[in-house]
Amino acid sequence: MKPVLVWFKRDLRVDDHEALTHALLEGPVLPVYVVEPGYWANDYTSGRQWQFVRESIAALDSELTGLGQPLWTAVGDVVEVLERLHSRFGFQVMHSHQETGPDWTFQRDRAVKAWCESRDIQWIEHKQHGVIRGLSDRARWAQQWGAVMDAPRLARPAALPLVARPPKPAVDVVAHVSIADERLVGSQPGGSVEAETLLNSFLQTRGERYRGGMSSPNTAETVCSRLSPHFALGTISVRTAWQESQAQRARFQSEKSAEAKRWSASLKSFGSRLHWHCHFIQKLETEPRxxxxxxxxxxxxxxxxxxxxxxxxxxxxxxxxxxxxxxxxxxxxxxxxxxxxxxxxxxxxxxxxxxxxxxxxxxxxxxxxxxxxxxxxxxxxxxxxxxxxxxxxxxxxxxxxxxxxxxxxxxxxxxxxxxxxxxxxxxxxxxxxxxxxxxxxxxxxxxxxxxxxxxxxxxxxxxxxxxxxxxxxxxxxxxxxxxxxxxxxxxxxxxxxxxxxxxxxxxxxxxx
Ligand SMILES: Cc1cc2nc3c(=O)[nH]c(=O)nc-3n(C[C@H](O)[C@H](O)[C@H](O)COP(=O)(O)OP(=O)(O)OC[C@H]3O[C@@H](n4cnc5c(N)ncnc54)[C@H](O)[C@@H]3O)c2cc1C
Missing domain, CATH: 1.10.579.10 (DNA Cyclobutane Dipyrimidine Photolyase, subunit A, domain 3)
Incomplete structure (x- = not known):
């Protein structure tokens, strides 16, 4: 049976992953990530971002390996990589999440689309979060965002049948990519486990003083969720953060203590920011210029x-x-x-x-x-x-x-x-x-x-x-x-x- 390809982009997780879940319904999955040197040549990229991506690829590979099928990782132009994989596996369907990125990724996606059409491959793109593709009217956007955020989360797959082992483990592939290494003070580690740990510590302890503490850089460092690089790379879904924070908020709303009031106000503010996350990305989706x-x-x-x-x-x-x-x-x-x-x-x-x-x-x-x-x-x-x-x-x-x-x-x-x-x-x-x-x-x-x-x-x-x-x-x-x-x-x-x-x-x- 021909495998179904899942192209991991800015969605380096296995939980609540629409592309992976849907692909698995169609057949055995070949998970692929492509490191694109062309992207990393852009003015807005840096070694610190690459370090976060590299760690997140390694973490994703270890999760996928645990499920049965390691990540195929390649370096190069996506179309060329897909062409090689197509010659070897003959896949006919590819799933990924929609990506609202800078012009570079927009043009790359156009090239991938053209390639898929030339090979008669069906490319199915799924919603990544509350950004709506092809939106014609902002008036109903908030409801649409709410519908995505409140929909049930997708469970991680129980197992992935082995299609083929990659020629090289992901960690070895990324180890040889040379993108400026940067030594930061207290840089944030990548990967889904890190994202979940951050969300938990935010919801259990750090978030109580979020509303009052987010403005000063002295306090913001600890009271803010610090989830932003994880949302940017999709190591955790925005929906997970939304649902868990709102469930926690509901628990506090019925209580009268000062602590409960602080929590409730903070989690309301946090929820607004998750909304803004998609609200702002929607602007670029609607008007890439x-x-x-x-x-x-x-x-x-x-x-x-x-x-x-x-x-x-x-x-x-x-x-x-x-x-x-x-x-x-x-x-x-x-x-x-x-x-x-x-x-x-x-x-x-x-x-x-x-x-x-x-x-x-x-x-x-x-x-x-x-x-x-x-x-x-x-x-x-x-x-x-x-x-x-x-x-x-x-x-x-x-x-x-x-x-x-x-x-x-x-x-x-x-x-x-x-x-x-x-x-x-x-x-x-x-x-x-x-x-x-x-x-x-x-x-x-x-x-x-x-x-x-x-x-x-x-x-x-x-x-x-x-x-x-x-x-x-x-x-x-x-x-x-x-x-x-x-x-x-x-x-x-x-x-x-x-x-x-x-x-x-x-x-x-x-x-x-
Ligand atoms: C000039 C400028 C540039 C920015 N560039 C980015 C960027 O490239 N990437 C990025 O993720 N955020 C950006 N932000 C928004 C915001 O500053 C960061 O999301 C936030 O500081 C990240 O920290 P946190 O995860 O602890 O946020 P929290 O306060 O814990 O908020 C939770 C999440 O909500 C979203 N969010 C929070 N504030 C905003 C906001 N004002 N607008 C949109 N979404 C928000 C983020 O996804 C964030 O992770 C920018 C803000 C400004 C003023």
Whole structure:
């Protein structure tokens, strides 16, 4: 009997795996993963992401081997790999999950589709989560998302009949792939077991203070779920996290204690974010051009890429802007691969408004740094925080205020910017204002041990606001804003086009 091929992509798990479950109903399964050097040459990829993928491939292979059929892993162009497997096994059906990725994977999928058609192979793509392919109307999206999330989860297969052993075990194949190795501080390990452990610890202990603790980088590190790289690579399904968190929430909702109230509020917030996960990816699914072009076409040319000051971009990449809290966030992200939402948003606001860096430049720098790089969330969020979507409030974060609010005692700053270790708390947010005698006293001379600030943040923000106001007043933006709203706007609350006003969008209510 000819095997059915299951192409593992960003779904490296065996639980709640629609493609695997359906393929097994049709015959013995040949599970395949292809490492694609072409993908890893893109500007938004990095060694830290590869390390996470590599560990997740190894974990998947060990699960599949335990079930009876090890993973076939190959390096190269997917079409060429499929062609070779087809010559050997003659498979006629291939299952995979739908993938909403950057343009590179979109074009690759087109090539695979064309190849399947040329070989008369049926390629069946299953829903990966709440993103709806071919969606024509955002109005019913939330219900459709709910239907996917509330549907029963699919059990892991009891066994996989052996089709054939691969020529080389997956770990040996991936060991020889050379993609920049990065040594991070406390990087997150890949694999489904890790994902389940994280979900459990979040639901049992860490998540209680999620709502109050997600905004400060001091607390976010532990109270946030940290599941993002796992969702990005599908080592756990979003549905699993949704169902387990909502079951836990239901248990607490009937209780009156302060602890139960905290849990209930936190798990409600967590559920909203799982919703946003798909809400943002849906934008790229519906309009793939937003990887390259402003969501609101009226903002094309607003912040020309040629105007990006390369010296400022370099200081941004090096965490050497001279604004301690921003530098701490940049260095934390560069060294760990993770940062909480609020601080990611602040970094983009600083890059876009204060430094006037084009969002595409920022998207690539940050994309490489995020272990959890997820194109749909990433490009949509970067554009939203850069003020070019036309339907979201413009948040020009004040970096010094954020510093005082989120890190009042400078603990986070001192952790990531050790040259400021001896600076008294009174000066930690603005060390350039420290009297020179004090600088000598604490052994930190500004301009020698720590850079002069890139500019006055208040003045730079004022200039940015003026440029934005000027653009809005000299361009007719309302028609395109209506289109964006219709195509991408959340329907959970009544949204409307906004330019530079206070937030009313649920994606911007930050639970503080
Ligand atoms: C500029 C910018 C870029 C971002 N790029 C990415 C990215 O490439 N990949 C990515 O997964 N997230 C991205 N986010 C969203 C968010 O910051 C991360 O999902 C979150 O910090 C990951 O940590 P966590 O898993 O502990 O999240 P939790 O707070 O525990 O949330 C649970 C899950 O909900 C989803 N989620 C949380 N917040 C958001 C949000 N605001 N929008 C959409 N989904 C959300 C994520 O899947 C996350 O894992 C970005 C945010 C900003 C401001």
């Amino acid at each position: 937003i990887e390259f072009e402003e969501v609101h076409r009226g903002f094309i040319g607003f912040r020309p890429i040629e105007e990006t000051r390369l010296d400022w971009l370099e200081r941004f990449e090096q965490g050497q802007l001279g604004w301690p809290f921003v530098d701490a966030c940049l260095r934390c992200l560069a060294q760990t691969g993770w940062l909480n939402f609020r601080m990611r948003a602040m970094l983009v606001a600083v890059a876009s408004y204060h430094l006037w860096i084009n969002w595409r430049e920022t998207a690539h720098v940050l994309g490489r740094w995020f272990t959890d790089f997820e194109a749909g969330i990433h490009f949509s969020q970067i554009q939203m925080q850069s003020g070019v979507t036309g339907i979201n409030a413009n948040r020009v974060y004040a970096p010094i205020k954020q510093s005082m609010d989120q890190d009042p005692d400078g603990r986070f700053i001192k952790r990531w910017v050790p040259e400021l270790e001896a600076v008294p708390v009174a000066w930690i947010h603005t060390p350039w204002r420290m009297p020179v005698s004090m600088q000598h006293q604490c052994g930190c001379l500004i301009g020698r041990d720590y850079p002069e600030p890139v500019g006055d943040p208040v003045q730079m923000a004022r200039e940015a606001r003026e440029r934005l106001t000027n653009w809005i007043s000299t361009h007719d933006l309302s028609g395109e804003a209506q289109r964006v709203l219709k195509q991408h706007g959340s329907r959970l609350r009544q949204a409307r086009p906004r330019y530079g006003k206070k937030a009313n969008s649920p994606q911007l209510s930050l639970d503080v």
